Amino acid sequence: MARNIGIVGAGIAGLHLALYLQKHGVDATIITDRPPDEYRNIRLLNTVAHHHVTIAREDYLGVNHWTDPKDHYYYHDHVFNFPQPLSFRGDFSKASRAVDYRLYLPALMQDFLKRGGKIEYRRIEERDVRPLVARFDLLVVSTGKGPLGQLFTYRPEHSPYQQPQRRLCVGLYTGVRQPDPMNVTLSVSPGHGEMIVIPTITFGGIANALLMENVPGGDMEELATLSYDDNPKHFLGCCSASWRSITRRHMTASTLRVSIWRSRRISCKAAWSRPCATRWSSSTTANARSHSATSMPSSIP
Ligand SMILES: Cc1cc2nc3c(=O)[nH]c(=O)nc-3n(C[C@H](O)[C@H](O)[C@H](O)COP(=O)(O)OP(=O)(O)OC[C@H]3O[C@@H](n4cnc5c(N)ncnc54)[C@H](O)[C@@H]3O)c2cc1C
Secondary structure, three states: OOOEEEEEOOOHHHHHHHHHHHHOOOEEEEEEOOOHHHOOOOOOOOOOEEOHHHHHHHHHHOOOOOOOHHHOEEEEEEEEOOOOOEEEEEEEEEEEEEEOHHHHHHHHHHHHHHOOOEEEEOOOOHHHHHHHHHHOOEEEEOOOOOHHHHHOOOOHHHOOOOOOOEEEEEEEEOOOOOOOOEEEEEEEEOOOEEEEEEEEEEOOEEEEEEEEEEOOOOOOHHHHHOOOOOOHHHHHHHHHHHHHHHHHHHOOHHHHHHHHHHOOOOOHHHHHHOOHHHHOOHHHHHHHOOOEEEEEOOOOO
């Protein structure tokens, strides 16, 4: 018997499900609030890295459009500012890569549409859910952590946390040096947070996401309270100054040396010693809008 599945939301969850159902001949309709052509001008959504299991799924779904090995990264460097600082490298068995979701999500929406999929563009409120349940054989709500997701109650058996464990501040930066082949660097300041440098495929080629995961109440939390839109110059100046003083206070000199100079990953000038405004690429104005201060329920895999 033919099935008709409704999917609310066109994030990675909704899109991968819709494409999977489509591939298996199941009729799926996506209902989402943002059409593909609106993604280019919005703020950075996240800085998600896809590891090889996800890339394998993209191959299976026929939506892997980012196959150049030069755009992939191949290992993590980990740097921990414990009393006895620790650093180590972890090589992946297969490459990983990160794509700006303002490119990724519309590309997959277009794939779904080209193959005959249906997408309806409108915002779904709680009152709309019952009619949608009646319309489809199954309704899947994959709207992320927005208000509609509050339909589903918190289930403590799945998480020990009731509050976000990190407050994030992230942007895409040019002028940050990457080794060849590229990598991700994870620097940990226990009690205060982590900084993750992720080479990311953006509208203007590779840029680096500098993701500050700030522990609520820790010294780095101030970074998540700044708004780029309110005052871009102030934002960039504060980020630069905070990173400098925070890393000096919480990531020891040897940690810094490991994370910055020995691995030759982050150009000291670009990321630490000067306001990053001087390093913004004029060709990637989208990046200048891309700062995002947001919170996450727990640390990110
Ligand atoms: C800075 C940052 C870094 C991250 N890094 C990683 C990482 O490295 N690895 C990882 O696994 N995860 C990472 N995450 C988490 C990851 O981004 C999310 O878990 C994931 O994108 C959620 O996908 P989703 O499809 O569930 O929801 P979303 O991506 O939030 O998609 C929701 C969709 O629903 C639509 N929508 C919302 N409300 C409505 C409504 N009422 N009506 C209609 N449509 C609606 C939205 O427009 C969107 O299309 C990161 C997150 C952030 C913020």
